[in-house]
Amino acid sequence: MTQYLITFRTLTQAQRAARLLERAGYTVTIRRAPAKLSVSGCGYAAALRKRAFEAVELLRGHGLWTGKLFRLEENGDYREVLP
Amino acid sequence: MIYLDSAATSLRKPVSVERAVLQAMRGMASPGRGGHEAALRAAETVYACREEAAALFHVSDPSRIVFTLNATHALNIALRSLVRPGMRVLISGYEHNAVTRPLHALGAEILVAGRRLFSPDTLLDEWESALGQAELAVCTQVSNVFGYILPIDRIAALCREKGVKLVVDASQAAGILPVEMDALGAAFIAMPGHKGLLGPQGTGLLLCGEEGEPLLYGGSGAESRLQTMPGDLPEHLEAGTQNVCGIAGLLAGLRYVRGQGTAHIFAHEQKLLSAARSQLGQSGAELFCGPEGTQSGVLSLRYPGLDCEELAARLAERGVCVRAGLHCAPLAHESAGTLDTGTLRLSFSPFLSEGELREGLGILLGAAES
Numbered sequence: 075m076t077q078y079l080i081t082f083r084t085l086t087q088a089q090r091a092a093r094l095l096e097r098a099g100y101t102v103t104i105r106r107a108p109a110k111l112s113v114s115g116c117g118y119a120a121a122l123r124k125r126a127f128e129a130v131e132l133l134r135g136h137g138l139w140t141g142k143l144f145r146l147e148e149n150g151d152y153r154e155v156l157p
Numbered sequence: 158m159i160y161l162d163s164a165a166t167s168l169r170k171p172v173s174v175e176r177a178v179l180q181a182m183r184g185m186a187s188p189g190r191g192g193h194e195a196a197l198r199a200a201e202t203v204y205a206c207r208e209e210a211a212a213l214f215h216v217s218d219p220s221r222i223v224f225t226l227n228a229t230h231a232l233n234i235a236l237r238s239l240v241r242p243g244m245r246v247l248i249s250g251y252e253h254n255a256v257t258r259p260l261h262a263l264g265a266e267i268l269v270a271g272r273r274l275f276s277p278d279t280l281l282d283e284w285e286s287a288l289g290q291a292e293l294a295v296c297t298q299v300s301n302v303f304g305y306i307l308p309i310d311r312i313a314a315l316c317r318e319k320g321v322k323l324v325v326d327a328s329q330a331a332g333i334l335p336v337e338m339d340a341l342g343a344a345f346i347a348m349p350g351h352k353g354l355l356g357p358q359g360t361g362l363l364l365c366g367e368e369g370e371p372l373l374y375g376g377s378g379a380e381s382r383l384q385t386m387p388g389d390l391p392e393h394l395e396a397g398t399q400n401v402c403g404i405a406g407l408l409a410g411l412r413y414v415r416g417q418g419t420a421h422i423f424a425h426e427q428k429l430l431s432a433a434r435s436q437l438g439q440s441g442a443e444l445f446c447g448p449e450g451t452q453s454g455v456l457s458l459r460y461p462g463l464d465c466e467e468l469a470a471r472l473a474e475r476g477v478c479v480r481a482g483l484h485c486a487p488l489a490h491e492s493a494g495t496l497d498t499g500t501l502r503l504s505f506s507p508f509l510s511e512g513e514l515r516e517g518l519g520i521l522l523g524a525a526e527s
Binding site for chain 2: 083085089090114
């Protein structure tokens with residue numbers, strides 16, 4: 075199944091976004107962002123399996139969209155799918 | 158032991174608080190310091206505590222709840238963020254050293270208004286005139302010495318009207334009276350976790366209406382390549398490893414307070430206050446009491462010719478815990494005219510029964526005569 079990561083600068087930002095998504099019916103896991111996706115170092119990500127673009131819209135609508143959206147590719151790399 | 162010193166630290170906590178601290182100690186590491194289960198469990202607890210505090214104190218965004226070591230730490234962050242040398246800062250006559258010492262250290266010009274005890278209307282009149290000269294206001298919601306409830310809603314309204322930022326010290330109010338960030342519109346509200354919120358010592362909260370400036374710099378578990386603190390709250394103001402065990406206990410305390418309701422807790426303490434006033438009324442003690450609605454579950458008293466510290470020592474020998482002296486608030490004593498003697502302070506909690514109080518006061522009456 076496809077895996078998406080929405081990245082955040084801080085843990086609390088990720089938690090706040092995850093709460094909103096969970097209330098909207100998403101299954102979300104908070105994790106450390108892969109090092110190569112974390113420009114400033116030690117970033118966080120909300121991982122989800124589906125409806126990622128809708129999730130981004132929801133976060134935008136609540137002023138919680140501060141990061142980027144990545145999709146896990148078959149070769150194990152993450153590719154940015156939304157700027 | 159009869160414990161009448163909850164204004165310093167609430168000794169009896171809900172069982173859920175003890176349990177939460179133990180669970181955290183056994184199974185929680187540090188939020189933001191790893192992606193493993195123990196770190197994530199800690200992160201979830203810490204965030205849940207932010208949410209619980211945001212709900213209780215009407216803060217719309219849980220990330221505006223910053224954890225501190227205590228109210229003093231929280232006040233230092235707030236004042237360091239807002240005060241510049243020479244700034245004119247208006248305070249009430251009932252502020253704690255946790256407010257006045259940082260203001261002195263920061264070089265503020267301190268203006269004091271509202272010294273008359275249990276007189277909210279006089280305070281408001283004086284503040285209305287004094288706010289014109291002030292660039293910042295700092296006010297306690299309840300005096301830690303006398304339990305005097307200051308009219309914080311109306312003070313906040315005056316500050317908004319005059320365009321003066323307000324910092325509220327809610328140390329004696331949190332968990333006992335409504336403390337509502339959205340209604341007050343304060344720049345910051347500071348409070349400890351170990352008093353009315355029934356959490357462990359070493360916990361405190363700063364509710365942030367503004368971004369603030371860090372008091373401490375260091376690890377935050379985020380944006381580690383940068384040599385500045387993360388720009389976003391709460392990490393912006395939270396350097397170093399969090400007191401996760403304390404925060405877990407504070408979460409349980411906050412849930413207890415929300416479950417009971419501050420109105421219920423306040424009503425219980427009012428009943429105790431009334432009982433104490435009645436039992437001590439004819440004892441020869443000078444009681445510092447206010448009209449209805451102006452005093453929390455804190456009662457200061459003194460006996461003519463009897464050293465309050467000596468009396469407290471006699472009570473300690475008999476198993477009654479009270480606090481005597483200046484209570485880290487010389488300004489409050491100066492305002493009330495008790496600076497030379499200090500007072501003996503009795504303070505109540507949701508877990509103190511009327512029977513225990515009566516027994517403790519009986520011992521007090523005996524100790525004062527001996």
